[in-house]
Amino acid sequence: MVLRIAIGGAVVLIGLALGGARLWWLARLIRSGSPAPGRTKGALRRSWAELAEVLGQRKLLRRRQSGIPHALTFWGFIILLFTVIEAFGDVFSSKRFAIPGIGHSPVLGFLEDLFAVVVLLAVISFVVIRLVDSPARRERRSRFYGSHTGAAWVTLTLIALVMITLLGYRAAQTNTGDFPYGSWAFASHAIGGWLAPLGRGTNSVIETTLLLCNVAVIMGFLVFVTYSKHLHIFLAPMNVGLSRRPRALGALEVTDGGSGARTIEQLSWKHLLDFATCTECGRCQAACPAWNTNKPLSPKLLVMGLRDHLFTSAPRLLAAGHGASRGSALTSSNGASSAEGKVVGQSRGSSDAPAAPALVPDVISPDVIWACTTCGACVEQCPVDIEHVDTIVDIRRGLVNDGKMEASVQQVLENIAQQGNSFGKSGRMRARWVRELGFPVKDARKEPVRYLWFVGDFASFDERILELSRTLAHVLHDADVDFGLLYEGERNAGNDVRRIGEEGLFEMLVEHNMSTLNGAQFESIFTTDPHSLNTLRNEYPAYGLDKPVLHYSQLLQELLESTAITVKPLGTRVTYHDPCYLARHNRITEAPRKVLHALGCELVEMPRHGLNTFCCGAGGGRIWMSDDPALGERPSENRIREAVALGVDTFVVACPKDFAMYSDAVKTTGHEPDLRVVDLVELVATALETATLAAVSGS
Amino acid sequence: MRILVLMRQLPDLVEELEISSEGTDIDRELVKFVMNEFDDQALEEALLLKESSGAEVVVVALDEPDVDQALYTAIAKGADRAVKLTGVSNERWMSTHERAAILAPYVEESAADLVLTGVQAADDLDGQLAGVLAGLLGLPHAAVVVGVELKDSTVLVTQELGGGRSVDEEIDLPAVLGLQAARQAPRYAPISKIRQVTQAGGIEEVAAHTPPEASATAISLRRLYVPERSGHAEMLEGTPGEVAERIAEILRSRGLVKG
Amino acid sequence: MSNDILVLAEHDGQAVSDITFELLGAARRLASGSGGQVAVALVGGAGLTGTLGAASTVYVVDGTSGAIYSPEVFEKAFLGVLKEADPRLVLTGTSTMGIDVAGALSVAWPAPVVSYVVGLEAEGTELVATSQIYGGKLMAEVAIGGPHAICAVIAGSFPADAGRSDGTPEVREVAVAGLDSARTTPRGVHEPDTSGVDIAAAEVLVSVGRGIGGKENLEVVQELADALGAPLAASRPITDQGWLPKPQQVGKSGKKVKPRAYLAFGISGAPEHLEGMRDAELIIACNTDPNAPIFDVAHYGTTADLFDLAPELAEKLGS
Numbered sequence A: 001m002v003l004r005i006a007i008g009g010a011v012v013l014i015g016l017a018l019g020g021a022r023l024w025w026l027a028r029l030i031r032s033g034s035p036a037p038g039r040t041k042g043a044l045r046r047s048w049a050e051l052a053e054v055l056g057q058r059k060l061l062r063r064r065q066s067g068i069p070h071a072l073t074f075w076g077f078i079i080l081l082f083t084v085i086e087a088f089g090d091v092f093s094s095k096r097f098a099i100p101g102i103g104h105s106p107v108l109g110f111l112e113d114l115f116a117v118v119v120l121l122a123v124i125s126f127v128v129i130r131l132v133d134s135p136a137r138r139e140r141r142s143r144f145y146g147s148h149t150g151a152a153w154v155t156l157t158l159i160a161l162v163m164i165t166l167l168g169y170r171a172a173q174t175n176t177g178d179f180p181y182g183s184w185a186f187a188s189h190a191i192g193g194w195l196a197p198l199g200r201g202t203n204s205v206i207e208t209t210l211l212l213c214n215v216a217v218i219m220g221f222l223v224f225v226t227y228s229k230h231l232h233i234f235l236a237p238m239n240v241g242l243s244r245r246p247r248a249l250g251a252l253e254v255t256d257g258g259s260g261a262r263t264i265e266q267l268s269w270k271h272l273l274d275f276a277t278c279t280e281c282g283r284c285q286a287a288c289p290a291w292n293t294n295k296p297l298s299p300k301l302l303v304m305g306l307r308d309h310l311f312t313s314a315p316r317l318l319a320a321g322h323g324a325s326r327g328s329a330l331t332s333s334n335g336a337s338s339a340e341g342k343v344v345g346q347s348r349g350s351s352d353a354p355a356a357p358a359l360v361p362d363v364i365s366p367d368v369i370w371a372c373t374t375c376g377a378c379v380e381q382c383p384v385d386i387e388h389v390d391t392i393v394d395i396r397r398g399l400v401n402d403g404k405m406e407a408s409v410q411q412v413l414e415n416i417a418q419q420g421n422s423f424g425k426s427g428r429m430r431a432r433w434v435r436e437l438g439f440p441v442k443d444a445r446k447e448p449v450r451y452l453w454f455v456g457d458f459a460s461f462d463e464r465i466l467e468l469s470r471t472l473a474h475v476l477h478d479a480d481v482d483f484g485l486l487y488e489g490e491r492n493a494g495n496d497v498r499r500i501g502e503e504g505l506f507e508m509l510v511e512h513n514m515s516t517l518n519g520a521q522f523e524s525i526f527t528t529d530p531h532s533l534n535t536l537r538n539e540y541p542a543y544g545l546d547k548p549v550l551h552y553s554q555l556l557q558e559l560l561e562s563t564a565i566t567v568k569p570l571g572t573r574v575t576y577h578d579p580c581y582l583a584r585h586n587r588i589t590e591a592p593r594k595v596l597h598a599l600g601c602e603l604v605e606m607p608r609h610g611l612n613t614f615c616c617g618a619g620g621g622r623i624w625m626s627d628d629p630a631l632g633e634r635p636s637e638n639r640i641r642e643a644v645a646l647g648v649d650t651f652v653v654a655c656p657k658d659f660a661m662y663s664d665a666v667k668t669t670g671h672e673p674d675l676r677v678v679d680l681v682e683l684v685a686t687a688l689e690t691a692t693l694a695a696v697s698g699s
Numbered sequence B: 001m002r003i004l005v006l007m008r009q010l011p012d013l014v015e016e017l018e019i020s021s022e023g024t025d026i027d028r029e030l031v032k033f034v035m036n037e038f039d040d041q042a043l044e045e046a047l048l049l050k051e052s053s054g055a056e057v058v059v060v061a062l063d064e065p066d067v068d069q070a071l072y073t074a075i076a077k078g079a080d081r082a083v084k085l086t087g088v089s090n091e092r093w094m095s096t097h098e099r100a101a102i103l104a105p106y107v108e109e110s111a112a113d114l115v116l117t118g119v120q121a122a123d124d125l126d127g128q129l130a131g132v133l134a135g136l137l138g139l140p141h142a143a144v145v146v147g148v149e150l151k152d153s154t155v156l157v158t159q160e161l162g163g164g165r166s167v168d169e170e171i172d173l174p175a176v177l178g179l180q181a182a183r184q185a186p187r188y189a190p191i192s193k194i195r196q197v198t199q200a201g202g203i204e205e206v207a208a209h210t211p212p213e214a215s216a217t218a219i220s221l222r223r224l225y226v227p228e229r230s231g232h233a234e235m236l237e238g239t240p241g242e243v244a245e246r247i248a249e250i251l252r253s254r255g256l257v258k259g
Numbered sequence C: 001m002s003n004d005i006l007v008l009a010e011h012d013g014q015a016v017s018d019i020t021f022e023l024l025g026a027a028r029r030l031a032s033g034s035g036g037q038v039a040v041a042l043v044g045g046a047g048l049t050g051t052l053g054a055a056s057t058v059y060v061v062d063g064t065s066g067a068i069y070s071p072e073v074f075e076k077a078f079l080g081v082l083k084e085a086d087p088r089l090v091l092t093g094t095s096t097m098g099i100d101v102a103g104a105l106s107v108a109w110p111a112p113v114v115s116y117v118v119g120l121e122a123e124g125t126e127l128v129a130t131s132q133i134y135g136g137k138l139m140a141e142v143a144i145g146g147p148h149a150i151c152a153v154i155a156g157s158f159p160a161d162a163g164r165s166d167g168t169p170e171v172r173e174v175a176v177a178g179l180d181s182a183r184t185t186p187r188g189v190h191e192p193d194t195s196g197v198d199i200a201a202a203e204v205l206v207s208v209g210r211g212i213g214g215k216e217n218l219e220v221v222q223e224l225a226d227a228l229g230a231p232l233a234a235s236r237p238i239t240d241q242g243w244l245p246k247p248q249q250v251g252k253s254g255k256k257v258k259p260r261a262y263l264a265f266g267i268s269g270a271p272e273h274l275e276g277m278r279d280a281e282l283i284i285a286c287n288t289d290p291n292a293p294i295f296d297v298a299h300y301g302t303t304a305d306l307f308d309l310a311p312e313l314a315e316k317l318g319s
């Protein structure tokens, strides 16, 4: 007894000391990050997130195969917390320790046994999953590619050991008479049956040994967890609770005026917490369009790389104390730092502190940072609500502020700064396409309109897309929709500019557009471009925009439902590509589908659709960057192949950039003859014509 | 070591240009002005020289529409000082010779070791600035420069001769160079930095010397007009042989066929 | 005041450049109306006078370090010739040499200078120069009335053939003092790097698009390109497939080119492509689709099949 208490006590103390030290170290490390304001606002939403995401395992359960065993393990551990308490009680007090208030209810005994068995089964299914999707065999296609698989195996072993020792000592207890539960604890009694022939003495030894082992394994697991990726057991609930709500999509987070992160100390503490929380599950990687088309970026590997860097930088970060101010660390490479008036190492205690390595290129290659389309698939997937896009863009800001970017991107930014559009065309030409319409379009700056059409650059300047803009204008005109434009008063809305990391230019664009919008009279805005929609809807309100922002697919849906336009069914079999910025970032997935339905189209969904849509590769400024054909197919080509496999002949898009990307991709994949890329509004126009023709021939 | 970068504003050629009622100038009312792209190359080369040799970079411009924006951008990119020569009318086309005559005394007073400017500007109808200015100052010069390397009292210059040929020469300082291209593409100035610099102010305004009248070198511009431009290609009809013959003729008449 | 026209010659030591013959042709035409003489100023390259039969006099300045160009030496030498010949009009190209010397000579001589000239006509006793400014968006008409003037002419404005004739013009040696005490020291000439193709530097480009069908078909356009001494360029699909190296791609994500002639075969004229080549001086497009947008920017177009046209054209140019 004394020995048992001594051994047990020692194990527990050592475990708590080791684990506690590690957690304390982590807490100090994460708190050394830059400020991330507003992370505790909205307690109700945050509590709900805890319930759904942590307790309900919402995101994990989207992937059934691994989600179910994970949820069962998670719930199992909650139940098994009772056994842990009981085990500690058994070690340190009387053998018939009962949890005050609950006692030895047979239900508890049953649940404990049930979950011990269930968790063991779950562990077996994890083993199967890991063997089937083995990175050694499947390489980049495995979601565990690059994860610490060794640690995962240790974890699975430890979990199995916890369960085995638990069931073992409970079984032995049934024979020593120490077991407080009746036959409801079915597993303990069953195993006890097998152990009974060994006799009471042996069973007593087994009981004590396995009990101590159980406590030791639990403490060992605890310590191991704090030193491995299984830290998420502690950090995930925190990270989920502190993440942006409802999700880190839509608007971007901008901290510290958008000066950007050049070193790890300039990243916000929330992002440091993200890195420490990552479970290396690879769900983000499996969904990432960059990774899936052989680009060097994997959101998982990025997060892991930053975590490793965070941990190796710990001595420096902890020595400096927390909250080193941003923008103070590195001189910008082009020697212009004097203009910023910032001093190197200003906030450091000692002047001989080691210099912080630049995140790019010392820690991450620039190719990785620039490969991101900001499609948000990673954020959507991540079960612990890591905010990849915010981190990536924050790092881009640092690069852009130092003038480091691809020449083509620089050209586009200069065009937008000079001319207000990415095409580098005269801003006065923006509404030129209207001239060929044959009817006047209102100028919302001069007369009030119901809808203000924010056309966007592609729909205003790209020759191929002008025709689509005209088609939409005709459809609206024929339906007597009261709409108008800002004409040359419109400029690039800035969504991609902001995601490239040019925060200053973004602000300049917003100021300009807001001053034009403030001088116009309208009830709501609709956009052609989902990217413009995203920033107008989610980011402009911070600058004073207080009108609803719709997508033209929503407007078309309204018109069809209100029978402002009537159509004849087309009967075409089509598939529809959800634009990332419409579906994922803004949750608009139904409107275009309802339009297709109203047009009598048979919609065949691609495997990746709705919130799980696959990016066309154009977002986040990628449309202006070159991609190396040696790397293999582009995301748009990958997507076209997905559509072709469905056997449909029409690929419907609802975004001008998609139209450009996919018209190109059907050619490069050689599918031009068998797959037609059409915009939603073209289908509407065709159905209208059919209706008119029918009406004409019917009369 | 002091490097002067002479910059100027030009109508943005992306815009349609309209001709004023007098017919000898463009309508400046509607035009947007931007920095001459070649001056941007000169600035970049100067900044690269500053980085490698620690030279002081001073950008100099006449007071022209939107010139402040260009000067602040130059500071944001790393120029040490920006000087605006004021008191000259900026509402009309100004010849290269007039510009040179205004700039020459300033350049002389500034004790510059090296003067860089763009190889040309889209409206320098009466010759390019580097040559005219160097002529006024009696300095050695070179145009279409694509490489600059500073030595102690000389500068090693690479001039492009066309057809892929280039020539290296060593020129005594001070010298005037017309830049075709810097060693690397002009750097990006983030808007936030330009805004910061603009708020801080810091353009030095210097009253320009009134240039002497130089009738011997003045040109007399009669009129400007818009060239006729076919909106669509002239289609060549006939058999492939006939079409080939026509194309061969067109190429020959333009001296594009060798031998 | 004379009515003579002096052409500032350009050469690379082996041959006189095309621009010089173009200027000589224009000078001959103007002089025949005004009764002046045509002369040439030649710095170095004394052995080349035999090709300058279009001029009646060749002023040769020597004592320079052979064929190597130097702005300061050429400018001093030309000034020496100007003082001696006292022409009414000096013609040079808007080449490196022309840009170097025109401005400085205009101050030193002195005389007005007109740049970017594409046309020269006599109007009574006056000359009228037409120049292309604002990147070709506008034309300027400049009257040349005074006793002296310099015109820098854009290459390709006048036919070179009109100025090409062998003969034995009078050769006059001009001694110019101080050429060897220049502040500019030539350090060597780099000849064109022929290892990689630089499409941005080429005068003529033969460009291919997806209409070519496959890598093996490139041969037909390659023969045409060889006949023109032009490199091959391409639209993106061609470089994407690796049929031609990436540096040969024209367009948004490739290079911007501004050759004197751009021959497009089987290129539709997508905006991304047009962005890279619409400033070419002359665009000739071959595309079987009469509605291809490339025809909106081309000067000449044909709907012939490229597989028929390219070999025919190669043959016509080769002979």
Ligand SMILES: Cc1cc2nc3c(=O)[nH]c(=O)nc-3n(C[C@H](O)[C@H](O)[C@H](O)COP(=O)(O)OP(=O)(O)OC[C@H]3O[C@@H](n4cnc5c(N)ncnc54)[C@H](O)[C@@H]3O)c2cc1C
Binding pocket: A623, A624, A660, A661, A664, A667, C208, C209, C210, C211, C212, C234, C235, C236, C237, C238, C249, C250, C251, C252, C253, C254, C255, C265, C266, C267, C268, C269, C270, C271, C272, C273, C276, C286, C287, C288, C289, C292, C304, C305, C306, C307
């Ligand atoms: C972001 C982005 C960047 C891009 N960047 C570039 C870029 O830098 N450069 C670029 O070129 N493209 C670029 N593109 C691609 C561009 O959109 C077009 O897809 C591409 O230019 C088309 O190339 P093409 O004209 O060769 O092919 P196509 O458009 O397929 O045209 C082939 C043409 O050949 C004609 N043809 C067929 N057979 C014959 C024949 N026997 N004889 C004569 N004519 C024939 C056809 O009528 C057709 O018009 C980019 C696209 C995107 C989305």
Ligand code: SF4
Binding pocket: A284, A287, A288, A289, A290, A291, A297, A298, A299, A371, A372, A373, A374, A375, A376, A377, A378, A379, A388, A389, A615
């Ligand atoms: S936003 Fe999209 S492209 Fe970027 S890392 Fe996430 S999944 Fe990959």
Ligand code: SF4
Binding pocket: A277, A278, A279, A280, A281, A282, A283, A284, A285, A299, A300, A303, A378, A381, A382, A383, A384, A385, A386
């Ligand atoms: S970032 Fe999220 S989704 Fe990606 S590996 Fe880590 S935990 Fe999984």
